[in-house]
Amino acid sequence: MSSVLLEVKDGVGSVVLNRPDKLNAFNREMCLRLQKSLDECAGDSSVRCVYITGNGKAFSAGQDLAEVIGPDMPGFNKILSEHYNPIITRIRKMEKPVVAAVNGVAAGAGANIALCCDVVVAAESASFIQAFSKIGLIPDSSGTFFLPRLVGWQKASALMMLGDKIRASEAERIGMIYKVLPDENFSASAFSIAQFLAQMPTRGLAFTKQALDLSMSNSLEAQLSVENDLQQLAAKTYDSNEGIRAFVEKRKPVFKGS
Numbered sequence: 001m002s003s004v005l006l007e008v009k010d011g012v013g014s015v016v017l018n019r020p021d022k023l024n025a026f027n028r029e030m031c032l033r034l035q036k037s038l039d040e041c042a043g044d045s046s047v048r049c050v051y052i053t054g055n056g057k058a059f060s061a062g063q064d065l066a067e068v069i070g071p072d073m074p075g076f077n078k079i080l081s082e083h084y085n086p087i088i089t090r091i092r093k094m095e096k097p098v099v100a101a102v103n104g105v106a107a108g109a110g111a112n113i114a115l116c117c118d119v120v121v122a123a124e125s126a127s128f129i130q131a132f133s134k135i136g137l138i139p140d141s142s143g144t145f146f147l148p149r150l151v152g153w154q155k156a157s158a159l160m161m162l163g164d165k166i167r168a169s170e171a172e173r174i175g176m177i178y179k180v181l182p183d184e185n186f187s188a189s190a191f192s193i194a195q196f197l198a199q200m201p202t203r204g205l206a207f208t209k210q211a212l213d214l215s216m217s218n219s220l221e222a223q224l225s226v227e228n229d230l231q232q233l234a235a236k237t238y239d240s241n242e243g244i245r246a247f248v249e250k251r252k253p254v255f256k257g258s
């Protein structure tokens with residue numbers, strides 16, 4: 001069985017982290033496979049939303065620590081520059097929404113890969129740990145970028161230094177994730193969010209994502225200019241035309257993702 005499974009269904013590229021006996025901990029092979037799956041989703045116009053989840057009881061325990069001290073240790077530079085950073089970049093540059101469905105524990109890089117996604121939902125029994133401090137490492141996989149922006153500097157700093165395991169309900173309460181969903185039927189409920197997004201105006205969502213990313217470093221003036229430029233592009237899409245016409249004609253819009 002492959003360490004990452006990809007299936008396209010209902011316009012959703014469903015990416016499953018699949019090393020359940022290792023709590024879906026990432027080794028080099030799995031990171032490269034995840035990158036490939038993300039590339040396939042990016043290049044497939046029938047995929048209008050990407051859905052990432054884990055098989056078994058964990059979302060991901062982060063880096064496979066056995067690999068780090070094993071004979072085939074890739075080296076810390078490679079682990080970030082060739083494994084995790086390209087995954088984060090692919091998710092952020094993906095011109096379609098990416099949903100993380102956190103089905104169980106998400107630790108280290110596993111947590112931060114989830115947190116860089118556009119919509120993060122978690123099962124009520126799931127948990128999040130910035131596990132890095134416990135092994136003398138710093139939070140990577142974009143954790144130092146996104147976590148303070150999601151929950152504020154103080155919460156992020158404490159979570160990173162103390163390495164607390166926090167429950168999904170607490171993650172929702174502090175704004176780290178979008179929503180907690182019941183354990184019962186979690187994957188079906190989470191997947192239905194991805195199916196819904198896959199029917200929405202894909203290009204408009206991609207422009208929204210681009211605008212949000214640019215807002216991380218822009219001044220207000222620069223961001224107003226970004227909104228002006230991207231709104232003009234959005235307004236030229238088929239789906240925007242369809243959405244406006246459907247509203248005026250009091251009918252349900254049918255979006256094509258173009």
Ligand code: T3D
Pocket residue numbers: 021022023025060061062063064065066068075076079105107108109110129131132135137140
């Ligand atoms: O070069 C670099 O490394 C830089 C990159 C860093 C990126 C990172 O992600 S660093 C952070 C790495 N992850 C961790 O430090 C998390 C370590 N794991 C845990 O803290 C706990 O296992 C969990 C909180 C995730 C889950 O706890 P629990 O009680 O549900 O399970 P467990 O009993 O601790 O683990 C179950 C098994 O999975 C166990 O193996 P065993 O005893 O059944 O043979 C455990 O050793 C193994 N396991 C869990 N996490 C990892 C792992 N094996 C390898 N790597 C792991 N990350």
